Amino acid sequence: MTSFAAISTFFPPSVPLSELREESPLDAKQIRRFQRFYGLSAVCRAPELDEEGLLLAAAAKLSELRGREERVRYLVQARTFPSSRPDPTDALRRIGAELGLSHATAFSVTGQACASGLQAADACGRLLSADGDPDALALVLAGEKCFTPIARCVPRSNVGGEASAAVLVRAGRPGDADRVLGTATRTHGRFHDEVVTGEPSSGEFNKLYPEALGEVLLAACENSGTAFEDIDLIIPHNVNTISWQAIADRFAFPLERIFLDNIPVTGHCFSADPFINYGTAGQLGRLRPGARYLLTAVGLGATFSAMVVQH
Known part of the structure; x- marks a missing residue:
């Protein structure tokens, strides 16, 4: 029902964790923990850009959009944090005007925190399929x-980064280069307090995490008709490496088939991680035509989401 027509990403310079102490709750002990155990050494920061600039920087690199602007029916921002503006789409509409997309219907997807990116792409594919125009497109922006x-740091979990992604979505058709074959989403609402506090409400969340994430990974595979062991590469959210080591051990999935290359240098980039990693994996030659990839994200609140994509 959904395909990725193109993905572009924007990476501002990476800043070493040791230089973030003045702007985040990180102390020297926490920095050492993130470096030694969680696999982070630096994170992306773009102090010269506001959120609009961050999103436009990714969209401006989307060469596949040029000349096809009139086909874009939906302009969507995937948000981790709810907007505090009276009109949460005003910035998005300014971005649309800059890109020549003023005719597109603009809206945001939130409520699933960092899982909102995958939800936005899936929602756009469904809308486009229902519209019935095979040439219509949607543009999803995340970051x-x-x-x-x-936002800067969730203790014992991740450090936030400011990279962004732009995803051109169309209704899926057989033979598409990056077609979504199946999805799965589960929300465990009893952890809603995390959205406010930024920390797990209890040790129960840490205990649930690998089980709940594994559940949606397997469910997405089942919904796509793909055996878990036939997944060529898991494309994760960039929280930390230690949690993915636990998933690899729990499900006997080779760690080298989980794309962790960006975690040390980008940090956790809100709602954009799976798209950023999918784009980077493609640039590095890690995506094979016909192979199947498992994108996933987890949002505080707590929503677990996964998507199987055939390249």
Whole structure:
């Protein structure tokens, strides 16, 4: 029902964790923990850009959009953090005007925190399929500023980064280069307090995490008709490496088939991680035509989401 027509990404310079102590709750002990155990050494920061600039930087690199602007029916922002503006789409509509997409219907997808990116892409594919125009497109933008202490760092979990992604979506058709074959989403609402505090409400979340994530990974595979062991590469969210080591051990999945290359240099980029990693994997030659890839993201609140894509 959904295909990725193109993906572009924007990476601002990476800043070493040791230089973030003044702007985040990280102390020297926490920095050492993130470096030694969680696999982070630096994160992306773009102090010269606001959120609009961050999203436009990714969209401007989407060469496949040029000359096809009139086909874009939906302009969508995948948000981790709810907007505090009276009109949460005003910035998005300014971006649309800059890109020549003022005719497109603009809206945001949120409520699933960092899983909102995958949800936005799936929603756009469904809308386009229902519209019935095979040439219509949607543009999904993801990436946010680390503007609060909670956004900058979730203790014992991740450090926020400011990279962004632009995803051109169309209704899926057989033979498409990047076609979504199946998805799965589960929300465990009893952890809703995390959205406010930025920390797990109890040790129960840490205990649930690998089980709940594994559940959606397997469910997405089942919904796509793909055996888990036939997944060529898991394309994850960039929280930390230690959690993915636990998933690899739990499901006997080779760690080298989980794409962890960006975690040390980007940090966790809100709602954009799976698209950023899919784009990077393609640039590195890690995606094979016909192979199947498992994109996943987890949002505080807590929503677990996964998507099988055939390249």
